Amino acid sequence: xxxxxxxxSGVHTHIGSYHILHGVDLSVRRGKVTxxxxxxxxxxTTTLRTIMGLxxxxxxxxxxxxxxxTDAATPDIARMGVAYVPETMGIFSQLTVRENMTLATANGRxxxxxxxxxxxxxxxxxxxxxxxxxxxxxxxxxxxxxxxxIIERRRLLVVDEPTKGLAPAIIDHLIEAMNRLKQAQTTxxxxxxxxHMARSVGDDVAVMDDGVIVHRGAMADLAADEALQQRLLGxxxxxxx
Amino acid sequence: xxxxxxxxxxxxxxxxxxxxxxxxxxxxFMNVPTWLTLTIAGAAMGMMLFLMASGLSLIFxxxxxxxxxxxxxxxxxxxxxxxxxxxxxxxxxDPSWSAAxxxxxxxxxxxxxxxxxxxxxxxxxxxRRVYGSHxxxxxITVGGLIVAQELIIVFWGANPIPLQKPAAMRGSIVIxxxxxxxxxLVAVALGLVICIALQFVLARTRLGLVVRAGVENIEMVEALxxxxxxxxxxxxxxxxxxxxxxxxxxGFYQGLVTxxxxxxxxxxxxxxxxxxxxxxxxxxxxxAILVGLMTNYSGFLAPKLALGSNILLMVAVxxxxxxxxxxxxxx
Ligand SMILES: Nc1ncnc2c1ncn2[C@@H]1O[C@H](COP(=O)(O)OP(=O)(O)O)[C@@H](O)[C@H]1O
Ligand SMILES: [Mg+2]
Numbered sequence: 001x002x003x004x005x006x007x008x009s010g011v012h013t014h015i016g017s018y019h020i021l022h023g024v025d026l027s028v029r030r031g032k033v034t035x036x037x038x039x040x041x042x043x044x045t046t047t048l049r050t051i052m053g054l055x056x057x058x059x060x061x062x063x064x065x066x067x068x069x070t071d072a073a074t075p076d077i078a079r080m081g082v083a084y085v086p087e088t089m090g091i092f093s094q095l096t097v098r099e100n101m102t103l104a105t106a107n108g109r110x111x112x113x114x115x116x117x118x119x120x121x122x123x124x125x126x127x128x129x130x131x132x133x134x135x136x137x138x139x140x141x142x143x144x145x146x147x148x149x150i151i152e153r154r155r156l157l158v159v160d161e162p163t164k165g166l167a168p169a170i171i172d173h174l175i176e177a178m179n180r181l182k183q184a185q186t187t188x189x190x191x192x193x194x195x196h197m198a199r200s201v202g203d204d205v206a207v208m209d210d211g212v213i214v215h216r217g218a219m220a221d222l223a224a225d226e227a228l229q230q231r232l233l234g235x236x237x238x239x240x241x
Numbered sequence: 242x243x244x245x246x247x248x249x250x251x252x253x254x255x256x257x258x259x260x261x262x263x264x265x266x267x268x269x270f271m272n273v274p275t276w277l278t279l280t281i282a283g284a285a286m287g288m289m290l291f292l293m294a295s296g297l298s299l300i301f302x303x304x305x306x307x308x309x310x311x312x313x314x315x316x317x318x319x320x321x322x323x324x325x326x327x328x329x330x331x332x333x334x335d336p337s338w339s340a341a342x343x344x345x346x347x348x349x350x351x352x353x354x355x356x357x358x359x360x361x362x363x364x365x366x367x368x369r370r371v372y373g374s375h376x377x378x379x380x381i382t383v384g385g386l387i388v389a390q391e392l393i394i395v396f397w398g399a400n401p402i403p404l405q406k407p408a409a410m411r412g413s414i415v416i417x418x419x420x421x422x423x424x425x426l427v428a429v430a431l432g433l434v435i436c437i438a439l440q441f442v443l444a445r446t447r448l449g450l451v452v453r454a455g456v457e458n459i460e461m462v463e464a465l466x467x468x469x470x471x472x473x474x475x476x477x478x479x480x481x482x483x484x485x486x487x488x489x490x491x492g493f494y495q496g497l498v499t500x501x502x503x504x505x506x507x508x509x510x511x512x513x514x515x516x517x518x519x520x521x522x523x524x525x526x527x528x529a530i531l532v533g534l535m536t537n538y539s540g541f542l543a544p545k546l547a548l549g550s551n552i553l554l555m556v557a558v559x560x561x562x563x564x565x566x567x568x569x570x571x572x
């Protein structure tokens with residue numbers, strides 16, 4: 001069994017007539033958290049959507065566990081055990097929390113221990129179980145989106161900017177949840193703008209700019225190298241504590 | 242009804258009150274028996290309109306597809322009723338209820354199977370190619386409607402064909418001094434059964450859950466592992482089968498079947514979708530009954546205004562609720 005769970009090589013993606021990804025090379029190690037960083041508009045969301053089959057790669061190859069998924073349909077990719085938490089969260093606001101969660105199970109039934117574990121991560125979901133998801137706060141919706149992704153055993157979680165627009169206390173809660181998932185050897189590909197989160201959960205890091213990966217390495221190395229951060233991300237660590 | 246429980250907390254009461262308020266508002270203009278007759282006639286017409294509109298509403302809500310060809314499926318349903326009536330003249334004339342129900346059941350079953358099958362073919366050959374483009378959907382389905390119209394003329398001729406109701410469903414009964422056509426009661430009952438069945442499937446089954454989720458965000462449904470293509474085909478087939486059922490009921494009701502029987506209902510069907518809020522089953526029901534009532538009340542009070550009154554109704558609703566009475570949420 002290879003160490004690499006997901007790999008992208010030379011992936012190009014067009015959206016309509018726009019050429020967005022220009023040969024993305026990325027690999028995600030099994031059981032590790034890989035951070036995908038980069039400024040706004042760099043192509044992070046497009047990369048995740050291409051992995052999920054929501055955009056089609058116009059060139060290059062994507063493989064999951066050694067199997068090509070470049071041309072696979074989105075539902076088939078999901079059925080291979082890839083859970084996606086989109087930037088927009090994709091919560092069904094007219095459905096209850098329970099119904100949202102039910103849809104994320106393979107057969108409509110919950111594994112009780114898994115459900116209790118998920119409630120352990122996000123207790124608020126238990127209290128809001130029969131409420132319409134549209135009534136949840138932004139942070140609660142994000143928790144629901146992540147809960148949907150982990151309610152069953154998955155091979156890979158693909159998560160797009162979960163902290164976007166959330167209050168610091170909730171971000172801390174999400175960081176804690178991510179760290180617990182990491183301890184459970186969950187493989188995660190995580191897009192994040194929040195460097196504090198990136199630094200505290202990431203094992204590996206890839207930085208994108210203008211539709212290509214411009215840096216790959218260990219998260220710890222990037223976290224320790226302020227000059228590199230400054231050059232790649234244009235950010236100053238102190239202001240992102 | 243257990244499956245409805247818990248679905249009332251977020252009910253939009255003003256929108257729900259429209260129907261009873263509208264009925265009561267008509268009362269001062271006529272005597273009570275007339276009002277009762279017209280109200281039941283309106284409800285019956287509304288139920289048949291609901292059958293025609295609900296399928297289209299689901300197709301639009303889930304698949305974001307506008308199809309004018311729906312009118313052809315309504316016509317097809319009516320002509321299939323003609324075929325059943327021709328094949329079973331003895332049962333049509335038989336005054337017993339069991340014979341009448343048998344004829345109706347046979348016509349409905351045939352219509353469901355045939356219009357569903359034709360709908361399946363239509364989706365595979367035409368609709369599938371025009372997902373995502375309303376303009377192309379409109380052009381190609383209007384074209385499809387014209388072709389279907391010609392095909393119907395090839396099979397059944399251009400002349401109106403009389404269609405008798407089963408004997409037990411002719412006549413009327415008198416309730417509280419008002420004459421009520423029996424067939425109208427049958428139409429109301431069947432419409433209610435189908436509406437409850439639809440609501441049950443939507444509210445209480447996994448399939449319904451996926452459809453409700455898909456109406457909001459089709460991409461996320463796919464990302465959760467559901468094969469949306471199959472769902473689209475299923476909903477399209479169900480929608481066309483419902484149109485066929487509406488056509489059977491409307492054909493018997495009119496007593497005369499013409500190639501235009503379906504297409505001429507489409508104006509009312511679109512008014513219903515707009516009033517009800519495109520994509521909402523409950524909205525379609527309320528709006529269909531509103532339109533049925535309006536048609537009957539105005540037919541009595543100001544016959545010249547029959548269609549105009551429904552357009553006025555639509556304008557009034559849109560001024561109050563620009564997205565219809567029960568708009569869908571898309572994310
Ligand atoms: N649907 C779309 N149509 C056209 N351009 C798009 C679309 N989505 C994203 N883009 C463009 O693709 C580029 C990358 O976007 P995105 O992947 O969302 O970046 P990120 O997630 O890194 O902020 C941006 O320039 C954006 O404007
Ligand atoms: Mg993004």
